[in-house]
Amino acid sequence: MAGGTHSGMRSSRRRRAMADINVVPYIDVMLVLLVIFMVTAPLVAPSVINLPSVGGSAQQQQTPPLVVSIKGNGDVSVRYKDDSGSHEQQMTQADLKNFVSTRAGANPDQPVVIAAEKTVQYDTVMSVMSDLKSLGVKRVGLLVKSK
Numbered sequence: 471m472a473g474g475t476h477s478g479m480r481s482s483r484r485r486r487a488m489a490d491i492n493v494v495p496y497i498d499v500m501l502v503l504l505v506i507f508m509v510t511a512p513l514v515a516p517s518v519i520n521l522p523s524v525g526g527s528a529q530q531q532q533t534p535p536l537v538v539s540i541k542g543n544g545d546v547s548v549r550y551k552d553d554s555g556s557h558e559q560q561m562t563q564a565d566l567k568n569f570v571s572t573r574a575g576a577n578p579d580q581p582v583v584i585a586a587e588k589t590v591q592y593d594t595v596m597s598v599m600s601d602l603k604s605l606g607v608k609r610v611g612l613l614v615k616s617k
Contacts, residue, residue: 535581536573537613538566538598542589546598563601571605581609 537549546566549558550573561569573580582602586595595612602610 533577533580535583538582538584540586540590540594540598542587544594567601567605570602570607574606581611582607583611583613585613
């Protein structure tokens, strides 16, 4: 009887030992695959696409923006570029509306940038911005200085 129970304990030990998984061969295989991929990756050249060319296409020229400057005392000036060069004009808000509406009619995609001093009230900047939007200016931005 004692021999029977003793042989039963050996079989349970054997089963426990067989249940362990040896992961060392798997790690070796993964390291070999990693080395293979690291060696072959720089050798694989990306495919080059030969694009067709189209004759007569002109690059789009971006129109320079109108810069509306608002000073601390409320003076408004407009700086713009055209064929004859760069110009700057002092004007009132009513003159600004007329000027921008004529420029928007000639070039509807021209962006407008508002450059206001730090001391200008928020209400003044917003009124100029809303006037520009009401005139149909599609792109209005604020000019800031990076730190």
